[in-house]
Amino acid sequence: MELRQLAYFVKAAEIAHFTEAAAAMYITQSTLSQQIKALETELGMPLFDRVGKHVQLTEAGSVFLLHARQILLDVEKGKQAIEELQNLLTGELRIGATYAFTSLLLPALTSFPDKYPGLRIFVHYGNTEELERKLRSSELDFILAFHQLTPGKEFESQELFISKVVMAVSKKHPMAQLKEINLKSLDGMEMILASKGFSSRDFLSTVLEKHKVYPAVKIELNDVHALLSMLESGHWVTLLNERALNGWKNLVAVPIAGKALLRKAYVLWQRGTYRKKAADLFVKELLKGIEKQKQ
Amino acid sequence: MELRQLAYFVKAAEIAHFTEAAAAMYITQSTLSQQIKALETELGMPLFDRVGKHVQLTEAGSVFLLHARQILLDVEKGKQAIEELQNLLTGELRIGATYAFTSLLLPALTSFPDKYPGLRIFVHYGNTEELERKLRSSELDFILAFHQLTPGKEFESQELFISKVVMAVSKKHPMAQLKEINLKSLDGMEMILASKGFSSRDFLSTVLEKHKVYPAVKIELNDVHALLSMLESGHWVTLLNERALNGWKNLVAVPIAGKALLRKAYVLWQRGTYRKKAADLFVKELLKGIEKQKQ
DNA sequence: TGATATCCATTAGTAAAACCGATTGATCTA
DNA sequence: TAGATCAATCGGTTTTACTAATGGATATCA
Incomplete structure (x- = not known):
């Protein structure tokens, strides 16, 4: 599992559209597909249902989305703490x-x-x-x-x-x-x-x-x-x-x-x-x- | 920032010894040094003081350690949630x-x-x-x-x-x-x-x-x-x-x-x-x- | 209903990186 | 002072993230 994958996943889940999500993350749709798939493989469950032309979160996807968001939030907090340290706020x-x-x-x-x-x-x-x-x-x-x-x-x-x-x-x-x-x-x-x-x-x-x-x-x-x-x-x-x-x-x-x-x-x-x-x-x-x- | 780096960092911080930490993570000391350095560069601050032969956490290192632990914990929770889903607990x-x-x-x-x-x-x-x-x-x-x-x-x-x-x-x-x-x-x-x-x-x-x-x-x-x-x-x-x-x-x-x-x-x-x-x-x-x- | 556009998956090739082994330089110890 | 031990660094290899192009499936529209 990589933070990169989590970021891709969250974006993809939010706009429910791989191509657009890929564009928003400045990567190609191919990359996004691959990374989502890698994440799914690691977790052992699909996070999206590919139904017809569009994708939608599975139950596992919805659950994992919450955790992915939390993780990325914690990463930001960690960086923020260092930032504050540099600015002597703490x-x-x-x-x-x-x-x-x-x-x-x-x-x-x-x-x-x-x-x-x-x-x-x-x-x-x-x-x-x-x-x-x-x-x-x-x-x-x-x-x-x-x-x-x-x-x-x-x-x-x-x-x-x-x-x-x-x-x-x-x-x-x-x-x-x-x-x-x-x-x-x-x-x-x-x-x-x-x-x-x-x-x-x-x-x-x-x-x-x-x-x-x-x-x-x-x-x-x-x-x-x-x-x-x-x-x-x-x-x-x-x-x-x-x-x-x-x-x-x-x-x-x-x-x-x-x-x-x-x-x-x-x-x-x-x-x-x-x-x-x-x-x-x-x-x-x-x-x-x-x-x-x-x- | 990569989860891998966070894991290396936490281990290194815990045993305050790069060579041993590297062994514990099944990588070479070289790799651990490189990844810690990459993390420090990204954060813009050293996480360890290299004083003489041994290393010790800086103030930033101590602060960031808490966050790194939290992040890795969240990752585990995320995986756990998926696991439970597979076992139908939720x-x-x-x-x-x-x-x-x-x-x-x-x-x-x-x-x-x-x-x-x-x-x-x-x-x-x-x-x-x-x-x-x-x-x-x-x-x-x-x-x-x-x-x-x-x-x-x-x-x-x-x-x-x-x-x-x-x-x-x-x-x-x-x-x-x-x-x-x-x-x-x-x-x-x-x-x-x-x-x-x-x-x-x-x-x-x-x-x-x-x-x-x-x-x-x-x-x-x-x-x-x-x-x-x-x-x-x-x-x-x-x-x-x-x-x-x-x-x-x-x-x-x-x-x-x-x-x-x-x-x-x-x-x-x-x-x-x-x-x-x-x-x-x-x-x-x-x-x-x-x-x-x-x- | 067929043509077109759009979507995601897949493939092949490339660029980036993580990683290792070996070495260096510094420092601690006997 | 010699030897051991530590982290940093260097060169080379493997892994992987990435792109561009393509394919297959599905909506949309004349």
């Missing part, structure tokens, strides 16, 4: 990000559900290691993460922005007035930091180690939001990505002298996989947001 | 008959609905002319009717039994005792007869005309049942098919001398059309009933 979008991207994600996360009501968005926060694992296993469509160097060839990468690690304090904090601070000054300073395992923190450890700078880490937190909330109390100092401070009006970033603490933010994709249109659009939206911040 | 049976066949039909009409619950039976009573017209236009599956000669070549015919036209009266009627009656005796006799247009009546008219016998027709009725009811009152005489008296215990058939009034009963089919299994079985049931009556 589907799922799974985004992975480290906490530093929270404020960057916010505007896009607000606007997308309005623009594309059929789209479901999942945001998974985690450390870079975990995110990369989930990206590899296709649990995520793309991830947002920091890397010092260009990410390895197992991922496709797209640079988002360059961010530096800064010192962050409350506006009320004495050091809030500083234009910048020397790396060496951090040695022995009391701090709260993100937990080990967090990409920013691991990067930080490496750099500080290299420069033999050892802050006195009093508290470690595995939740950046909680960390910043504590910072607002005015008592604490931390080191983190500049971007992570976006939206925290009571906090101030104090740049650290030198270029050692620059990091690049990337969108990472699993190499060689199909990219959802929704994902592409979402990243485009993110880039737009970044451009605005630069201005 | 369908319609449209029978045409003249009133003379009422009692013959009765047993089959009683037993069939029990044996085949999915079957709907329509019985249409009418005169031969009307029935033949409905048979020609396929409104009826077959008709039961009388003919003097073998029916014309436009129908396929199957002889059921030979019946003769008899005189019928109530048991209480004076003539009820007669062994037989001469054709000539009917001349001038008061009678009620079936209306003109009824096959038996028209046949009767022809024969009587031929023998110059003219009964005094006082009443004409277009309903044999009503006619026989009137006969039961004891007052009337009629001429009709012997078979039509079956089941009327208060009526007596008086044979008419000579062979002129013999008629053959036939099942008539539209020539060259598909015969429903239900119809064939029904006729077989009728023949069984006739055999019993003969015994």
